[in-house]
Amino acid sequence: MNLKTIRTLAFAASMALGGQAFAAGATVxxxxxxxxxxxxxxxxDQTQLxxxxxxxKEVCAACHSMSLVSFRNLSQPGGPGFSEGQIKALAETYQVKDGxxxxxxxxxxPGRAADRMPAPFPNKQTAAAANGGAYPPDLSVIAKARTYERGFPTFVFDMGTLFQEQGVDYLVALLTGYKDTPPAGVEVPAGKYYNEYYPGHIISMxxxxxDGSVEYPKTADGRPQAPETALQYAKDVAAFLMWAAEPHMQARKELGFKTLAFLLLFAGLLYFTKKKIWSRVEGHHGPAF
Ligand code: HEC
Known part of the structure; x- marks a missing residue:
């Protein structure tokens, strides 16, 4: 097979795969x-988390649980970094079922730091019934559960895939992707909404x-710490959900880096050891045994 054939085949393959993703058309x-x-x-970024x-807490928790997260997680290293006092006070604002x-x-x-965050509904059925029949999924790991194909050939170079930022990008797009007027010819049933990024576009949320729906902490000069816009809320809550889905990400990345550094060093040591040992073999420089 010569180079030209290979190129032609690669091109054909990319067209076929790319075309297929496009034809499916459900996801933007x-x-x-x-x-x-x-x-x-x-x-x-601790302040972002x-x-x-x-x-x-003020918006999503009205419908979505995060049942894998306990209050004390919010004070653990690598997370939002609330103090233990803040966590205790926060937990006490909730009523938790016990017995x-x-x-x-x-x-x-009253809640305690070790409790999981209470769900807004007692069970899936009640949650669905309150939301027009659609169950608001638990958000504990949603940032990693939602991903998509970018299609050939982008995925080959896609650092996002490697470092798993697709889920968070999807969350931001979903939360800011509502359209009051759907494209011509699309019927949105009563109690449903049109969203550009939700697969299939018709969503029950x-x-x-x-803009302005959540008040942010103020900086010393009295201005909000970050813009009180829908886009900023979406990014901040997506970052928080990413942390929840992978609370040990920072530790993992640090360990990965240390491991790589160690492997490099080890490879160097092996190389010199090999040189030293083989230098004693005839045919190589150095004395024979
Ligand atoms: C009024 C209730 C309600 C609120 C408030 C709400 N959601 Fe939802 N959410 C839903 C429902 C219902 C669904 C299921 C949608 C469906 O199946 O069509 C959903 C679905 C989702 C999904 C899954 C989408 C998918 O790809 O399947 C995500 C992610 C999500 N919500 C995030 C959020 C975030 C983040 C917030 C807060 C900023 C939030 N929701 C606030 C009711 C709500």
Whole structure:
């Protein structure tokens, strides 16, 4: 096979695959954002995670649970970094079901740091019934559960795939992708909404955030820490959900880097050892045995 044939085949393959993704047409590729946690040295931005938690707590938590996250996780290293006092105070604002007590009854008590974050609905059925039949999924790992194909040949070079930022980019696009007027010819049933990035476009979640819906902490000069816009809320809550889905990301990346550094050093040592040992073999320079 000569070079020209290979090129032609590669081109044909890319057209076939790319064309297929396009023909399926259900998903629009979300725009990529800049994330503090992308790349091999990426770290979460603590203030962003705190804002993201605020958005989750004040908006999303009305419908979505995050049942894999306990309050104390929010004070662990590499996360939003709330103090233990803040966590205790936060947990106490919730009522948590516990029991059974000595009489065999379930009871409610104020939350503690070790409790999981309580869900807004007692079960999936109630949650779905309250949302027009659609169950609002648990958000604990959603940032990693949602991903998409960029299609050939982009995925080969796609650092986003490698470092797993696709889920967060999708979340931002989803939260800001609502359209009041759907494209001509598209019928949006009552109680459903049109979203450019949701697969299939018709979604049961009403647009949860818009400009000004959450108040951000103020800086010393009295201005909000970050713009109080839908886009900023979306980025902050997406970053928070990314942390929730992978709370040990920072530790993982640091370990990966150390491992690479070690392997490089080790390869160097092996190389010189090999040289030293083989230098004693006849035919190589150095004395024979
Ligand atoms: C009024 C209730 C409600 C609120 C508030 C709400 N959601 Fe939803 N959400 C839903 C429902 C219902 C669905 C399921 C949609 C469907 O199946 O069509 C959903 C679905 C989702 C999905 C899954 C989309 C997919 O690809 O399957 C994500 C992610 C999500 N919501 C994130 C959020 C975030 C982040 C917030 C807060 C900024 C939020 N939601 C606020 C009700 C809500």
């Amino acid at each position: 590729i979300p725009p990529q954002n800049e994330w503090s946690f992308s790349g091999p040295f990426g770290r979460f 705190q804002r993201g938690f605020k958005v989750y 059974p007590n000595d009489a065999g009854d379930m009871f409610e008590r 009403p647009q949860p955030i818009s």
